[in-house]
Amino acid sequence: MSTSTGNVPLITLQDDTEIPQLGFGVFQVPPRETVEAVSRALQTGYRHIDTAAAYGNEAEVGAAIRDSGLRRDEVFITTKCSNSDQGFEEARRALNRSLERLGLNQVDLYLIHWPVPSRDRYVDTWRAFIESQRAGLVRSIGVSNFQPDHLQRLIDETGVTPSVNQVELHPRLQQSDLRQVHASLGIATEAWSPLAQGAVLNDPTVTEIARAHERTPGQIVLRWHLQLSNIVIPKSVTPARIKENFELFDFELSSEEMHQIEALDRHERIGPDPDTFVSP
Numbered sequence: 093m094s095t096s097t098g099n100v101p102l103i104t105l106q107d108d109t110e111i112p113q114l115g116f117g118v119f120q121v122p123p124r125e126t127v128e129a130v131s132r133a134l135q136t137g138y139r140h141i142d143t144a145a146a147y148g149n150e151a152e153v154g155a156a157i158r159d160s161g162l163r164r165d166e167v168f169i170t171t172k173c174s175n176s177d178q179g180f181e182e183a184r185r186a187l188n189r190s191l192e193r194l195g196l197n198q199v200d201l202y203l204i205h206w207p208v209p210s211r212d213r214y215v216d217t218w219r220a221f222i223e224s225q226r227a228g229l230v231r232s233i234g235v236s237n238f239q240p241d242h243l244q245r246l247i248d249e250t251g252v253t254p255s256v257n258q259v260e261l262h263p264r265l266q267q268s269d270l271r272q273v274h275a276s277l278g279i280a281t282e283a284w285s286p287l288a289q290g291a292v293l294n295d296p297t298v299t300e301i302a303r304a305h306e307r308t309p310g311q312i313v314l315r316w317h318l319q320l321s322n323i324v325i326p327k328s329v330t331p332a333r334i335k336e337n338f339e340l341f342d343f344e345l346s347s348e349e350m351h352q353i354e355a356l357d358r359h360e361r362i363g364p365d366p367d368t369f370v371s372p
Contacts, residue, residue: 099341100139103323105255106278109232111168111201113318114340115140117284117325118149126152127159129329134160134167136338142258142325144172144205145190146371154194169194170201172236173221175371178204178213183220187229202230203258207242210370218246218254232256236284237366240273247277258282260363261322263292263313263356271320282323287313288362297356301349308336315340316353 102110116133118126118141126149130141134156143153150171157167171194177186187202202221207214214235221233234256235243247253257274261267261283274281292298293309302309310326314337317324326337345353 100137101318103280103321105232105280106253107232107255109200109255111232111256111280111323112138112140113321113323114138114314114338115142115168115170115323115325116334117142117327118153119144119147119284119327121147121149121327121329123149123152125329127156129334130156131159132331132334134162136335138334138338139166140168140170140325142170143194144203145174145177145186145193146172146205150190150193151195154196158195164196168200169196170203171199172203172205173217175206175208175211178208178211178217180216180220183217184224187220187224191229198228199230201232201234201256203234203236203256204238206237206369206371207235207239207366208370209242209367214242215246215249218250218252222250222252234258234279234282236282237369239366240270242366243273243277243279253277254279256280256282256323258284258323258325259366260285260361261317262286262288263295263298263316263353264288264358264360265362266354266357268357280323281321282325283317284325285362286317286322286324286326291362292356295356297352301345301352304349305343305345307343311336311340312345313353315343315345316350319345319350 101113116138232255234254236258
């Protein structure tokens with residue numbers, strides 16, 4: 093691990109690609125607000141932007157990056173293959189469309205958005221990802237919302253291990269068993285909805301730790317993620333919150349505080365169950 097712009101650590105993935113551990117997510121950010129939000133994030137110091145074809149704002153993400161004046165190699169860009177585009181040929185075409193919308197020749201990380209086991213197309217999709225990486229269209233390939241059996245099937249049938257699994261992860265759903273599987277396979281854990289859409293910010297344990305550090309509850313939870321070695325991608329369109337979510341590198345939680353947050357695990361999802369989820 094080394095450092096990048098500001099003090100954001102870089103996580104070295106198993107294919108030697110380096111990803112900033114703190115990124116900026118644009119889930120549910122309307123296209124009309126995306127350029128301004130991403131521009132603000134880049135001005136603040138974020139160098140990792142996470143989008144998806146399903147979010148409908150890839151073009152705006154690309155525009156903000158071009159307008160930033162930053163070199164292409166200074167910004168790490170993740171996007172995702174939609175559930176409706178799963179399958180070998182479909183996934184290849186979907187990547188080309190995403191690249192066109194982003195205005196890029198290559199994306200840094202491409203993820204299968206959901207396994208959708210009921211359709212049983214994620215292995216063929218993964219084969220398309222492997223080919224796209226070999227063709228230089230993608231630096232790293234990974235998955236999102238995959239369970240251990242989904243991960244193992246990809247590895248068994250293709251011989252290629254995902255570099256990242258992006259999953260719902262927050263103090264009320266800590267995914268400790270899944271994180272252990274990731275560690276054993278060399279897969280980086282990335283957390284979406286890291287603040288449980290705000291549901292954990294009023295928890296007395298979190299607010300007490302926040303008072304002790306003179307920080308906000310959101311900063312405490314994001315710092316907890318970082319100290320667990322999770323990659324984390326908070327989202328906001330509020331300038332003050334975008335800045336606040338980046339100010340995580342001048343304090344540290346104690347072991348006792350980490351254990352106190354660990355005790356908040358309730359195995360409670362706010363999003364869909366990956367074993368049964370099928371999007372429209």
